[in-house]
Structures are given as C-alpha cells and as structure tokens.
Amino acid sequence: MYTTYECSPQVTTHTKAYLTLNSFEKDGDGGGPSECDNQYHSDDTPVVALSTGWFNHKRRCHKKITIHGNGRSVEAMVVDECDSTMGCDADHDYQPPCPNNIVDASKAVWEALGVPKDNWGGLEITWSESDA
Structure with a gap:
C-alpha cells in the first residue's frame, strides 16, 4: 500500500519540486507512451512528466x-x-505512485542543468511556467 495524492503544491514563479530521471523512449523506464500525445519521446529532447496535481487533467x-x-x-x-x-502496473513500469x-x-x-551523470536521479529544483 502506497500513499497517493490528488493534488500538488500551488504553482508559483519558483515552485519547489524534486527532479527525477525518466526515459520517455519506447522500452524506457517510463512505461507506456506519453499521456499528452500517446507518443514516445527521445531522451535527447528536454521533456518532463509532472505529478498528477500539476499535470492538472492534461x-x-x-x-x-x-x-x-x-x-x-x-x-x-x-x-x-x-x-x-x-x-505498480505495466502502464507505470511497476513503479509505485x-x-x-x-x-x-x-x-x-539533466544534461542542460549540468548535473554530473553520477548524480542523476534526484535533485531539489524550482520550476515555473514559461511565458509562451
């Protein structure tokens, strides 16, 4: 049994978060194709998945x-x-919530942030919505 969440902290101009590493490629550790477009994405492209509350129903x-x-x-x-x-199912690569x-x-x-490869996996960060 794992703790689950319906919401995330409020988004601000410096939203505190924890950066993790994921592969969005087919057969990567991200599980199935991406939720937004039902596609896989190259690990060489700067893409992210957000926790459920921040993802906000797409x-x-x-x-x-x-x-x-x-x-x-x-x-x-x-x-x-x-x-x-x-x-803990195939769609989520059997990982916990x-x-x-x-x-x-x-x-x-991770490369763009200049984090040494042996430190990839977890990093305290802030994020904000881009002006686009």
Missing part, C-alpha cells in the same frame, strides 16, 4: 516550463503525467 500538455537547478535553468515541454494516484512534487525529466534536462 491542462499543461505541450506547455513549456522552466526548470531551475544546479545554478542553471532549462526549458522543457510537458508531455506526460507522473501518476500520483496509481502505480509518484509523490505530489515530482518533475520527472529526460536525460536532456
């Missing part, structure tokens, strides 16, 4: 967010939900 699909971490920032497109209500404060990012995001 309202942030294909919107850009700016992620600040490690003294740098990068813009990434929201393509998927990091499901905070369900998990996401906490409510996750920005699950492709390797391109």
Whole structure:
C-alpha cells in the first residue's frame, strides 16, 4: 500500500519540486507512451512528466516550463503525467505512485542543468511556467 495524492503544491514563479530521471523512449523506464500525445519521446529532447496535481487533467500538455537547478535553468515541454494516484502496473513500469512534487525529466534536462551523470536521479529544483 502506497500513499497517493490528488493534488500538488500551488504553482508559483519558483515552485519547489524534486527532479527525477525518466526515459520517455519506447522500452524506457517510463512505461507506456506519453499521456499528452500517446507518443514516445527521445531522451535527447528536454521533456518532463509532472505529478498528477500539476499535470492538472492534461491542462499543461505541450506547455513549456522552466526548470531551475544546479545554478542553471532549462526549458522543457510537458508531455506526460507522473501518476500520483496509481502505480505498480505495466502502464507505470511497476513503479509505485509518484509523490505530489515530482518533475520527472529526460536525460536532456539533466544534461542542460549540468548535473554530473553520477548524480542523476534526484535533485531539489524550482520550476515555473514559461511565458509562451
């Protein structure tokens, strides 16, 4: 039994979050295709999945967010939900539900933030919606 969440912290200009690593490619650790477009995405593209509350019933699909971490920032497109209500099944690669404060990012995001590869996996960040 895992804790599940229907909501996430309020989005501000510096929303605190925890950055995690995900593959959005076919046969990657992200499970099925992305929720926004039913497609897979290259790990070389800066894309993210947001916790259920922030994903907001697909309202942030294909919107850009700016992620600040490690003294740098990068813009990434929201393509998927990091499901905070369900998990432990094939669609979720048998992983537990996401906490409510996750920005699950492709390797391109980690590279753009200049995080050394041996430190990939978890990083305290802030993010905001991009002006686009």
